[in-house]
Amino acid sequence: MTEADEENGPDSGHDEIRSLVKGAFRGQQEDRVDVLAGVQAKIYDRSGGKFFSDGWSTSRTPPISTYLVTSWVMLLILAALYCVLAPISGEPKRVPTYPAPVRVIPATQ
């Protein structure tokens, strides 16, 4: 670096090349990439399955709708089963129950 560069800072005197460098990458500013799934898979492999082993935390957003739908379907199935089985089962059969006979043992004197 020359003395002039030292005084003005290293950015001075390079305006055109800096502008070219900046312009060369301007198009990449909007580049999008999704590396989350790949990162999670690599960590899962390298940790021997210790991390990111469940489907909940490995997804980008927790699948709440899937869990809600599953819960509702299970409830509907249970309700349908109840509706089908309840009439079939009918009323419980009444079993007459009598009290056991009581034999009075006279007291010995």
Added chain:
Amino acid sequence: MMRGLSVTVTEADDERRFLRRLQARDEHAFNELVQLYEGRVYRLVLRILGKPDEAEDMAQDVFVAVFRSVDKFRGDSKLSTWIYKIAINLCKNRGRYWSRRPSEAAEDLGDVEEKGWLEEGPARTTAELSAPDQHVQGYQVEEIVRRCIQELGPDYRDVVVLRDVEELRYEEIVEITGLPEGTVKSRLHRGRALLKARVSRLLGEKIE
């Protein structure tokens, strides 16, 4: 002034809390970290390596390294600076690895000269042009500049990318590279001069 200070303190507090979650291996916190930085990390490594596929793989490796060593991070610098540092180091390692293997280098810059795709005229990037044919020429200039940057040695390339593309402050570059400020400035100066000479030669015109 006070408001700015309180915002900074809050941000620092937030970052500390976030860091504690990361160090506790909270997978949700890590997902947030990846979503927050994946674009920036990917673009940085793409600018250094120049190949999108390799850059994506490298960006994944950066986050794996972050996950592995986050408990060693003491919060002495900003989290983003530390992540950039990991990215730069991994890119250097990848560069050394490739330099030991038989060259798989893509198109040589010499081909660009032989093809003679560049017409006479001042060097301008697409952002500065309007007509379609000027756009084509602009893309060619951008391609040449990108190739020339990748052909700089890693010592020069990293500081040029960090300063002129990422627009980081010198203090941040010092932290990321681990070099003294004077060395950063001299490498930057030398890197730009080399770049200027190469681009000028390929464009056939002098760049100031």
